[in-house]
Amino acid sequence: KIGPVLLKISGLKVSYGGIQAVKGVDFEVREGELVSLIGSNGAGKTTTMKAVTGTLPIVGGDIEYLGQSIKGQGAWELVNKGLVMVPEGRGVFTRMTITENLQMGAYIRDDKAEIAMDIEKMFTIFPRLRERKDQLAGTMSGGEQQMLAMGRALMSRPKVLLLDEPSMGLSPIMVDKIFEVVKDVYAQGVTVLLVEQNASRALGIADRGYVMESGLVTMSGDAKQMLSDPKVRAAYLGE
């Protein structure tokens, strides 16, 4: 069920002022794949994700989506094309209710009846959100906000979902739930690019993986093979 290349990043460079955080990164994601991007703090994973989704300008290289360069396109232009990111730290609208946040996720759509059906679907995936549907998002726990952020992103019916450290700061039970949902979303045919500190869990559910270090991709391959690679285990799995 793996299709053609959907997202192709080549020679990507991103800087903050004079400091280069991403120094020429190449990777690709095929249709129907779940690809995990791992690496230690400050390796440039978040910067890469932001550049791909149009929230940071790129200094060099190219980003192709569906066979065309999307360089310079803004975040919401890309949401319209099905390329959607759930940012690190969630980014939910804290002063809106759960339901309003989910409705906002569907702002590119005008099929009211189907939007209502999809909100129901999110409440089925995340029963906690249904229980709290009229509560302000800012009053929810970190794990609940992560669920809401994922639900909101899914409301746009993305082709590719980019998740930036969805398990960060969550309790073990919440981490399990989030990984379960990521697997389900992928099983339903959404292509997923997952950035995670939790390398073993991230590689455990992925088809392929990439390791980033100091702004560069230093390793890549089949996720299961990477999981058993002594170098990966030593550096990222605490062995």
Ligand code: ATP
């Ligand atoms: P983390 O898991 O900690 O988020 P990361 O791999 O996602 O790590 P980035 O957040 O992309 O790493 O950071 C890459 C480098 O860019 C780091 O050295 C960081 O200090 C730097 N950096 C990130 N954001 C900014 C910014 N807004 N201004 C200046 N430097 C930044």
